[in-house]
Amino acid sequence: DTxxxxxxxxxxxxxxxxxxxxxxxxxxxxxxYWYKQDSKKFLKIMFSYNNKELIINETVPNRFSPxxxxxxxxxxxxxxxxxxxxxxxxxxxxxxxxxxxxTQYFGPGTRLLxx
Amino acid sequence: xxxxxxxxxxxxxQEGRISILNCDYTNSMxxxxxxxKKYPAEGPTFLISISSIKDKNEDxxxxxxxxxxxxxxxxxxxxxxxxxxxxxxxxxxxxxxYFGTxxxxxxxx
Numbered sequence: 001d002t003x004x005x006x007x008x009x010x011x012x013x014x015x016x017x018x019x020x021x022x023x024x025x026x027x028x029x030x031x032x033y034w035y036k037q038d039s040k041k042f043l044k045i046m047f048s049y050n051n052k053e054l055i056i057n058e059t060v061p062n063r064f065s066p067x068x069x070x071x072x073x074x075x076x077x078x079x080x081x082x083x084x085x086x087x088x089x090x091x092x093x094x095x096x097x098x099x100x101x102x103t104q105y106f107g108p109g110t111r112l113l114x115x
Numbered sequence: 116x117x118x119x120x121x122x123x124x125x126x127x128x129q130e131g132r133i134s135i136l137n138c139d140y141t142n143s144m145x146x147x148x149x150x151x152k153k154y155p156a157e158g159p160t161f162l163i164s165i166s167s168i169k170d171k172n173e174d175x176x177x178x179x180x181x182x183x184x185x186x187x188x189x190x191x192x193x194x195x196x197x198x199x200x201x202x203x204x205x206x207x208x209x210x211x212x213y214f215g216t217x218x219x220x221x222x223x224x
Contacts (some may be wrong), residue, residue: 001116035159037212043159055118088212103124104204106214 023091138205
């Protein structure tokens with residue numbers, strides 16, 4: 001069973017649309033993250049979230065919003081998509097912490113292309 | 116199933132000594148491998164990479180070795196410095212990225 005899964009794997013959409021990327025983890029972790037990889041190499045943290053606290057990277061536009069229906073899911077909603085949003089988005093999870101020294105499990109990534 | 120594995124969650128090394136971080140993978144089709152370094156509360160930052168056609172790549176104090184027959188990747192840091200203390204992720208890719216779970220390195224002054 002996949003530990004951290006993301007859907008869809010590929011997403012092609014028009015500028016101005018609203019889209020969501022889903023993330024699910026079956027590890028029982030209580031902290032989840034969203035990262036944006038906007039070149040072939042660099043990952044930027046967008047959000048970290050546990051049951052108590054949402055930590056937002058201030059550089060993330062407010063068109064991006066995480067939504068957690070339950071502890072096992074952290075979905076990423078993006079409103080009014082722009083060309084610059086094209087990237088690979090990774091979800092991750094960990095037990096405890098907020099992106100510190102704990103082991104993180106990454107999902108396979110979602111490739112978003114905005115036309 | 117984890118296609119990229121880092122079996123050591125943590126490692127402690129004295130300053131000035133060599134740090135060796137290991138990574139194993141299962142898919143022989145991977146054609147590019149990367150190491151990322153991550154500080155707390157930040158996203159992973161790219162450190163060094165290697166193509167599957169090479170067996171070694173060096174950048175300053177950092178050297179990555181690739182053993183394709185063993186499906187094994189390692190990162191050597193020489194000499195280790197306290198500022199190297201971080202979590203190190205390895206990743207492999209062909210059409211998509213697969214990350215290991217990270218090894219927390221502590222360099223003791």
